[in-house]
Amino acid sequence: MKKQTVETLGFNLFRLGSVFVVLILGAILFDIFYKGIGAISWEFLTAEPRMGMTEGGIFPAIVGTLYITLITALFSVPLGMFAAIYLNEYARQGKITRIIRLSIRNLSGVPSIVYGLFGVALFVRVLHLGTSILSAGLTLGLLTLPWTITASEEALKTVPKSYRDGALALGATKWQAIRTNVLPYAIPGMLTGTILGLARAAGETAPILFTGVAFFLPFLPDSPLSQFMALPYHLYVLATQHHDVEKVMPLAYGTALVLIAFVVGLNLAAVIIRYHFRKKRG
Amino acid sequence: MAGEAKVWTEGLNFFYGASQALHDINIKIPPHKVTAFIGPSGCGKSTFLRCLNRMNETIVGTRIEGKVFIEGHDIYDRSVDVVDIRRRIGMVFQKSNPFPKSIFDNVAYGLRIGGLKDKNKLAEVVEKALIDAALWDEVRDRLQESAMGLSGGQQQRLCIARALAVEPEVLLMDEPASALDPIATQRIEELIHQLKEKYTIIIVTHNMQQAARVSDITAFFYLGRLIEVDDTERIFTRPKLKQTEDYITGRFG
Ligand SMILES: Nc1ncnc2c1ncn2[C@@H]1O[C@H](COP(=O)(O)OP(=O)(O)O)[C@@H](O)[C@H]1O
Ligand SMILES: [Mg+2]
Numbered sequence: 001m002k003k004q005t006v007e008t009l010g011f012n013l014f015r016l017g018s019v020f021v022v023l024i025l026g027a028i029l030f031d032i033f034y035k036g037i038g039a040i041s042w043e044f045l046t047a048e049p050r051m052g053m054t055e056g057g058i059f060p061a062i063v064g065t066l067y068i069t070l071i072t073a074l075f076s077v078p079l080g081m082f083a084a085i086y087l088n089e090y091a092r093q094g095k096i097t098r099i100i101r102l103s104i105r106n107l108s109g110v111p112s113i114v115y116g117l118f119g120v121a122l123f124v125r126v127l128h129l130g131t132s133i134l135s136a137g138l139t140l141g142l143l144t145l146p147w148t149i150t151a152s153e154e155a156l157k158t159v160p161k162s163y164r165d166g167a168l169a170l171g172a173t174k175w176q177a178i179r180t181n182v183l184p185y186a187i188p189g190m191l192t193g194t195i196l197g198l199a200r201a202a203g204e205t206a207p208i209l210f211t212g213v214a215f216f217l218p219f220l221p222d223s224p225l226s227q228f229m230a231l232p233y234h235l236y237v238l239a240t241q242h243h244d245v246e247k248v249m250p251l252a253y254g255t256a257l258v259l260i261a262f263v264v265g266l267n268l269a270a271v272i273i274r275y276h277f278r279k280k281r282g
Numbered sequence: 283m284a285g286e287a288k289v290w291t292e293g294l295n296f297f298y299g300a301s302q303a304l305h306d307i308n309i310k311i312p313p314h315k316v317t318a319f320i321g322p323s324g325c326g327k328s329t330f331l332r333c334l335n336r337m338n339e340t341i342v343g344t345r346i347e348g349k350v351f352i353e354g355h356d357i358y359d360r361s362v363d364v365v366d367i368r369r370r371i372g373m374v375f376q377k378s379n380p381f382p383k384s385i386f387d388n389v390a391y392g393l394r395i396g397g398l399k400d401k402n403k404l405a406e407v408v409e410k411a412l413i414d415a416a417l418w419d420e421v422r423d424r425l426q427e428s429a430m431g432l433s434g435g436q437q438q439r440l441c442i443a444r445a446l447a448v449e450p451e452v453l454l455m456d457e458p459a460s461a462l463d464p465i466a467t468q469r470i471e472e473l474i475h476q477l478k479e480k481y482t483i484i485i486v487t488h489n490m491q492q493a494a495r496v497s498d499i500t501a502f503f504y505l506g507r508l509i510e511v512d513d514t515e516r517i518f519t520r521p522k523l524k525q526t527e528d529y530i531t532g533r534f535g
Pocket of ligand 1: 303
């Protein structure tokens with residue numbers, strides 16, 4: 001074969017690959033939108049499920065997902081940022097930091113059901129938080145921590161050394177240099193990565209399964225120690241655990257659509273933050 | 283070059299890990315003069331400059347031996363606060379490094395981290411520093427604009443203003459004009475000439491004409507050693523050592 005033929009063939013193969021990926025994604029989104037949009041109404045978004053979940057809405061599941069996402073963020077964002085600042089700015093780079101980084105990378109590959117089991121052992125049992133928003137949020141926090149740390153470290157790495165040196169040469173202490181001349185430029189990147197991690201956590205089912213999510217609750221959670229409903233689990237219940245699958249399938253698709261809208265919304269927020277700060281910095 | 287010294291070193295050795303970059307440097311730098319460090323690339327000029335404000339400490343795995351004095355006080359003494367040293371001995375980097383903040387905030391940076399909050403006082407010092415750095419007339423109407431929008435030469439003068447704002451006694455400059463065009467370079471050189479009235483200036487340059495133009499004292503470094511130091515005029519007309527003469531006349535390096 002001629003060199004040029006090989007080039008063209010390769011190029012088209014790669015193009016085919018990416019087109020295929022986009023097509024699959026499009027098909028999924030279209031399917032969910034097409035089958036779910038009919039279920040969406042004001043009542044669906046603001047009412048409790050009724051009549052054995054065959055009617056009514058998914059309000060408690062929306063609220064539950066918001067609550068645990070909030071707990072997840074409160075736990076993993078600061079912790080992840082502190083860890084990243086320590087690793088990137090303070091720790092002496094060597095064998096130990098390499099081992100820590102390797103562990104973090106590996107943690108992000110651990111199946112989410114394992115985090116669920118760990119959450120039961122640590123938060124539900126040992127710390128006596130019971131099956132609750134707190135236990136589930138913290139479990140998801142652990143799950144997102146590797147993402148938060150890695151994203152935050154990447155963000156810190158994009159800040160040039162000359163910003164640090166310039167500050168130090170003007171008599172800044174190390175922390176002053178980091179606080180005033182590194183973090184302001186790293187935080188948008190940190191947030192972007194972190195929000196992507198949160199979006200992933202919001203869609204998880206396994207980690208919340210043993211740590212606090214409820215099959216059905218006729219009322220909203222009234223404290224961080226309450227059980228709660230959540231979108232991904234509600235979806236799972238409707239789609240596979242319900243006795244009248246035919247009847248609730250549209251509701252399942254509606255729930256899926258809301259969940260996807262939530263996740264896409266978070267991703268969009270990440271994109272907007274990045275865009276906004278990039279413009280400001282340029 | 284008689285008279286008392288502002289900064290001097292005794293038996294200074296410096297190591298990057300196991301490799302020794304500076305060997306037994308002894309030099310006296312007089313106040314209110316411009317001292318130029320010349321020598322071929324890689325001979326240790328920047329390394330030596332960074333020893334004088336302890337910036338080498340930011341590079342991991344480095345080690346220093348010997349002493350550096352400013353007005354009789356060893357800057358590496360345990361009782362000395364490195365923050366104080368860097369405020370007394372300012373630095374301008376080879377590659378201009380304005381922060382992505384406004385022009386005003388760049389110049390005010392050192393004052394603010396030093397705890398100055400008074401708005402009027404800040405504005406006053408910023409203006410004075412910009413005047414001293416010969417930049418005021420060009421930026422007075424756009425102090426709140428980003429420093430990243432300035433030209434290369436303006437950025438470097440901004441970095442000089444930023445260093446001057448904390449009122450250092452000594453100003454270290456590492457090839458401050460190496461990335462600039464001839465006109466911007468000339469402005470920096472004129473500026474250096476004016477600044478020596480108030481400051482003790484040490485400048486690294488790979489450009490011998492520049493050293494001859496701006497400096498009173500010239501120190502020639504080669505392979506991590508200080509070979510010869512003398513009045514600039516004498517170094518360029520009748521150096522004592524053959525090595526210096528060879529370098530000056532362009533026979534190597
Ligand atoms: N950060 C560093 N780590 C290791 N070696 C370095 C570092 N900076 C400089 N060196 C080495 O030290 C020697 C002197 O370098 P430098 O002070 O930059 O020379 P100059 O400024 O005269 O060109 C060179 O051999 C250089 O490779
Ligand atoms: Mg150099």
